[in-house]
Amino acid sequence: MSQPILDETTTKISDHVRAIMSFPNIGIVVGSRATLIVDTHGPGNGATIARVAARLAPANTNLFVTTTDFHPEHASGEPGFPPGAILIRNKVQQQEMEKHGQEIIGMFSGRSEQIKELLAGVVLRPPDVTFEREAAVDLGGVTARLLWFGGAPRKATN
Numbered sequence: 473m474s475q476p477i478l479d480e481t482t483t484k485i486s487d488h489v490r491a492i493m494s495f496p497n498i499g500i501v502v503g504s505r506a507t508l509i510v511d512t513h514g515p516g517n518g519a520t521i522a523r524v525a526a527r528l529a530p531a532n533t534n535l536f537v538t539t540t541d542f543h544p545e546h547a548s549g550e551p552g553f554p555p556g557a558i559l560i561r562n563k564v565q566q567q568e569m570e571k572h573g574q575e576i577i578g579m580f581s582g583r584s585e586q587i588k589e590l591l592a593g594v595v596l597r598p599p600d601v602t603f604e605r606e607a608a609v610d611l612g613g614v615t616a617r618l619l620w621f622g623g624a625p626r627k628a629t630n
Contacts, residue, residue: 477516477517478492478494478498478513478517478520478521479492479520480492480520480523480524480527481493482500482524482528485499488501488502488503488611488613488614489501489502490502490524490528492513492521492524494513495545496511496513496540496541496545496546497511498510498511498512498513498517498521499511500521500524500525500528501611501614501616502525502528502529502532502611502614503529503532503610503611503612503613503614504531504532504611504612504613504614505532505533505534505610505611505612506532506533506534506535506536506609506610506611506612507525507528507529507532507534507535507536507611508536508537508538508609508611508616509521509522509525509535509536509537509538509553510538510539510540511538511539511540511541511545511546511547511549512537512539512546512547512548512549512550512552512553513545513546513548513549514544514545514548514549514587514590514591516549516552516590517549517552518549518550518551518552518553519552519553520552521549521552521553522535522552522553522554522557534558535553535554535556535557535558536557536558536559536560536609536611536616537550537553537557537558537559537560538559538560538561538618539561539565541565542565542566542568542569542572542573542576542596543576543580544576544577544580544591544594545580547569547573547596548577548591548594548596550596550597551594551595551596551597558600558601559597559598559599559600559601560599560600560601560602560603560607560609560618561599561601561602561603562602562603562604562618562620563602563603563604564620564622565620566598566599566602569596573596577591577594577596603618603620604620605619605620606618606619606620
């Protein structure tokens with residue numbers, strides 16, 4: 473979480489995709505009926521990302537959110553999204569979150585006082601939709617494919 477607080481500046485990637493450049497980058501895919509957010513950064517940032525999505529597509533009433541990892545810099549901004557946002561997550565990622573999510577939040581909280589404050593009280597909710605290998609999200613004129621290729625090798629630390 474090298475940049476704990478996001479600003480609302482986006483970079484155009486393609487006609488339907490914008491990004492908030494950070495670590496990790498936040499993807500915003502806009503269709504004619506719905507918007508998909510890829511990664512939520514950290515607490516408080518979910519609300520910022522939701523504002524950006526609403527500005528980019530004010531007529532879209534459906535908001536989908538997905539994460540690429542269960543670590544806080546990817547998933548802990550989810551509580552900042554409005555009620556009704558549909559959270560989609562791969563089943564393996566969800567299992568990792570259930571097993572290690574609070575432990576990882578605790579580890580990240582020890583990195584700085586600012587991050588500790590940002591992560592205080594974060595509760596990660598279960599997804600509304602889970603998938604095994606692939607999920608297709610129809611955004612209206614754009615279909616986003618969420619793919620799971622298997623876990624990345626983790627480097628052991630002492």
